[in-house]
Amino acid sequence: MPDRPLSEKIALVTGATRGIGAATAVALAAAGAHVIATGRTEGALEELDDAIKAVGGSATLVPLDMKDVDGIDRLGGALYERYGRLDVFVGNAGVLGPLTPLGHVFPKDWDDIVAVNLTANWRCVRSFDPLLRLSTTPRAVFVSSGAAHKARAYWGPYAITKAGLEVLARTWAAEHANANLKVNLFNPGPIATRMRAKAFPGEDPATLPSAEAAAAAIVPLCLPACEETGRLYDFPTKRFLDFQMPA
Template sequence: MDSFYLSGKVALVTGATKGMGLAIAKALGSAGASLIVTGRSGQHVAQVQAHLSSLGIRTRALVMDLHDHESVTTFAREAKEAYGRIDILVLNAAANTPNGPMVERSENEFDDVMATNVRPNLTLVNAFHRDMIERRDGSIIFMSSRVAKRGTAQLGLYAVAKAAIDQYVRNLAIELGPFNINVNSICPGPVRTDFSRVLWEDPDSEARIAAATPMKRIAEPEDVAGLALLLASSAGRFIHGQNISFDGGMTA
C-alpha cells in the first residue's frame, strides 16, 4: 500500500479557504482523506466545499471564527459530529497581528494575539486528542513560522505566538507520543499567500527575499502542502516533536 495514501482517514484543516490551508486540504483530499474545512466566511467555505467536491474529494465545510471562543467550541462539536472522528488535525488558521517593536505593543494587543493565535489550537487539540488516544492513532500538524526561531524587530507579537506553538508541539510530543500520535509544526519562511502579501507583492521586496534564499525563490502554497501530506501519512509516522524549518534553505 502507498505509504502516502490516506483512504479511510478524516482530516480537519482550519483556515482552508485559500493559501496554504487550501493547498493542504487539496493534497490530503487527493490522497484519499475525507475533509472538514473551515473559514470565517460561510460564503467562502461553501465555495471551497464546492471546489473540492468537484475534484472528487469528500468534503464538509464549517464556519469558525478564531476571535470568538464560543465559535471555536461550537465548531469542534460540529466537526466531531460530521464524520464521527478526526484522524488528522491541521491547525493552519491564524489571525493578523500588529507589526512593530514589542516595546510599542500594549497588553491588550498581546492578549488578543494569544487569544486568537494560540488558545484556539489548545481548544481544538483538547476536543479531539482523547479519541485519537483511544484509537492509538493520529497526526496533529501546527502551522508555525521561521520567525519563531529568531529575533525580529517588526513581527514581535507574531513571533511570540508562533514560539508558543512550537513549545506546545514539544510538550504534546511527550504527552501523546506513547499513544502513536505524532505532533509536529511546519515553520515556513515567506510563502506566496495573501497573509504574507506584504513580503512579496513589491517586486523589489520579493527579489531581496529570493536573493537571501539558497533556492532563489519564495515558497508556493503547494510546496508546504507536500510536507503536510508527509506528516499526515504513514510515511512520516516517526517524525515527531519537530518544528520543521521550511524556507528554501534560509536558515542554512
C-alpha cells in the same frame, strides 16, 4: 489505493479559506481524506469546496472564527457525534498582527493575536485530543514560522505567539511519546501568500514557492506512515530540525 493513503480518514484543517490552509485541505482531500475545513469566510469556503470536488474529494465546511472558543468546543462535540474520532488535525489558522515596536502594540491587537495564534490552538488540543486518541493512526501538524526562532525587531507579537505554539506542540508530543498520536510542526518559510505580501509588500511573489508546494510537504506529516513526533519540518531546507525530547 496507493495514491489515496488517507482514504476513509477524517482530517480537520483550520484557516482553510486561503493560502497554505486551503492548499493543504485540497491536498489532503486528493489523498483521500474527508476534510473538515474551517474558516471565517463562507464564500471562500464554498470556493474551497469546489476545488476539493475538482480533485475527487469531499469536505464539510465549518464557518468558524478561531477566537470563538465555544465554537471550537462545539465542533469537537459534533465531530464525535458524527464520526466518533479524528484522524488528522492541521492547525494552520494564524494572523500576522501589527509589525511595530513592542511598546507601541495596542492591548486589543496583542489580545487578538494571542487568541488566534496560541490560545485557539490550545483550545483545539483540549477539544480534539480525545477524538484523536480514538483514531488508530492520529496525526497533528501545526504551521509555525521561522520568526519563532528569531528576535527580529518589530515582529514581537507574531514571533512570540509562534514560539509559544512550538512549545505547545512539543509539550503535546511529549505527553503522547508512548502513544499513537504523532505531533509535529511545519515551518513553511517564505511562501507566496496574502500574509507574506502584507509583511513584505515590495517582494515579488513569483520568486517564492507556492502554497501548493508547501501543502505537498505537509501531507506526509499527516500520513499513517509518519513516525516522527515532537519535531519541526523546515520546508526551505527540506529537513527536520531536532529538538531535545525528554528521555
